[in-house]
Amino acid sequence: MTEKVTVLGAGTMGHGIAQLYAQAGYDVYMYDIKSEFLEKAMTRITDNLDMLIQENSIAASEKESILKRISTTTDLKEAVSGTRFVTEAVSENLPIKFDLFKQLEEVIDDDTIIASNTSTFSIQQLSEGVEKKDRLLITHFFNPAHLVPLVEVVKGPETSQTIVDRTVEVLRNIGKEPVVLKKDIPGLIANRLQAALVREAFYLLDNGIADAEDIDLAITAGPGFRWAFIGPLETADFGGLDIWKSVVENLAPVLSNEEKIPSFVEDKIQSGNLGTKTGNGIFTYSGDEEVRRRILERDENFVRLSSIKNNK
Numbered sequence: 001m002t003e004k005v006t007v008l009g010a011g012t013m014g015h016g017i018a019q020l021y022a023q024a025g026y027d028v029y030m031y032d033i034k035s036e037f038l039e040k041a042m043t044r045i046t047d048n049l050d051m052l053i054q055e056n057s058i059a060a061s062e063k064e065s066i067l068k069r070i071s072t073t074t075d076l077k078e079a080v081s082g083t084r085f086v087t088e089a090v091s092e093n094l095p096i097k098f099d100l101f102k103q104l105e106e107v108i109d110d111d112t113i114i115a116s117n118t119s120t121f122s123i124q125q126l127s128e129g130v131e132k133k134d135r136l137l138i139t140h141f142f143n144p145a146h147l148v149p150l151v152e153v154v155k156g157p158e159t160s161q162t163i164v165d166r167t168v169e170v171l172r173n174i175g176k177e178p179v180v181l182k183k184d185i186p187g188l189i190a191n192r193l194q195a196a197l198v199r200e201a202f203y204l205l206d207n208g209i210a211d212a213e214d215i216d217l218a219i220t221a222g223p224g225f226r227w228a229f230i231g232p233l234e235t236a237d238f239g240g241l242d243i244w245k246s247v248v249e250n251l252a253p254v255l256s257n258e259e260k261i262p263s264f265v266e267d268k269i270q271s272g273n274l275g276t277k278t279g280n281g282i283f284t285y286s287g288d289e290e291v292r293r294r295i296l297e298r299d300e301n302f303v304r305l306s307s308i309k310n311n312k
Contacts, residue, residue, distance in 0.1 A: 005170070006031065006083040008100060010041035010072070013117055014089035016145030019045045022069040023058070023146075024174040029071045031079035038072040045070065048146055051296065055303045076100075077107045084109070085170055087139065089117040097121075098129035105131055113163055115139040119191060123156040123184050133158040137167060139178075140188055147302040149177040149309075152188045193232070203256035205282070206264055212282050228305060 003026055007018040010032040018030040018041070032038050049066060052058045058066075073079050080086060086108065090096055097116070104114065114136045116126055127133045138154035151171050155164050164180060171178040181188060187195060201215050210218070226235055236244040260266075268274070268281060275281030276291045285291050 003027065003085075004029065004083045005085045005087070006080050007087045007089060008032075008076075008079070008104075009089035009091075009117075010037045011089065011091075012143060013141055013145050014087075015041035015044050016048070016143075016147075017087055017089060017117070017141060018070055019048055019066070019146045020174040020176075022066045023062075025069070026174075027069050027071070029073060029079040029083065031073055031076055033074060035072075035074055038074070042067075042070070042072065048144075048299075051299060052303065055300055055307075057303050057307065076103055080104065080108050080112070083112060085113050085115070085166075087115050087117060089141075092118060092120045094121060094125065094129070097126065101129040111135070113137070113167060115167060117141055119188070122186070123154050123159075127156050127158070134160045135163050137163060139167060139171065141176075142190065144299060144302070147299060147306065149175070149306070150190060151176045151178045152190060153178050153180045154184050154188065155180070156184075199258060200256050202262050202265060203258065206262040228309070 005021050005026045006029045007014050007021070008031045010018070010030050014030065014032075018028045021028040030038060030041060032041070046063075046067065049058065049063050053060045053063060086104065088097065088100065090100055097118070101114070108114075110132065112135065114130065116136070116138050117140060118126065118138055119140050123136070123138055126138070127136055130136050133156060136156060137159050138152070140152040140154070142148040142150050153164065153167060153171070168178050168180065179189065185192070197219070201219075204210060204215055205212055209215075223232075223235075230238065265282075272278055273280040275283075276285060276294070279285050279287065279291065285294070
């Protein structure tokens, strides 16, 4: 009998996580509060699978069996009945999560794992919303969830090692590369590193050092090219720790230490220019069709990179 898992929330992250489970052979129940949210999620999953077929990442014959392994429901009890692993991917709103956890604990078995995809709240904050704290942890996926390999795992002080080990096993079964944090820290690992880089990119753009295209190119054709295979710490080893001592100590005093975003970014936010979701941001997009094309190009390139990394 195929193992059942449950994904709560069918939005940006939830639909991709549900797709991953189905691709790995799990029977998945995807829950949301409205049927239209679930219908939209299934359309997105279908489109994702079509792209994977086009990129020869999966066979065309697999599509229907993957879709058949995904059931959708607006009934929470139906969604979690018989499941031993629940991934929570609802809105980043603590009262909403607490309300869901309360309902959840009334209908799941004592040994069912609750894994939250939150990127905003600490495990300590989340644990305030559950009675049985030893089976709660964070599994932080990255967008697009069905393509980016990393998942950050954060355990609480009461989370049992058995729960951590079982979670890591499930994540590896669906093709993810989990990292388990030894301590809970705001932003976890990846977002802390990303935030430091984006802060400096905003600073360079705000001070007219280069235009946006060239700042991005300086990463994609430089450090980002290397980081696809060796991280910043191994890069330091390859370059020489004595060299990187000089680099860090010479640059650290002149790097941005701003605690708020530059005014030009705040101005864009206040005027409703939020990026691809509105058609304008740091870059300008000519319309919905261009946004869809750029996202498709991104995803196709991610699939190709994944193929290269998996065959290295």
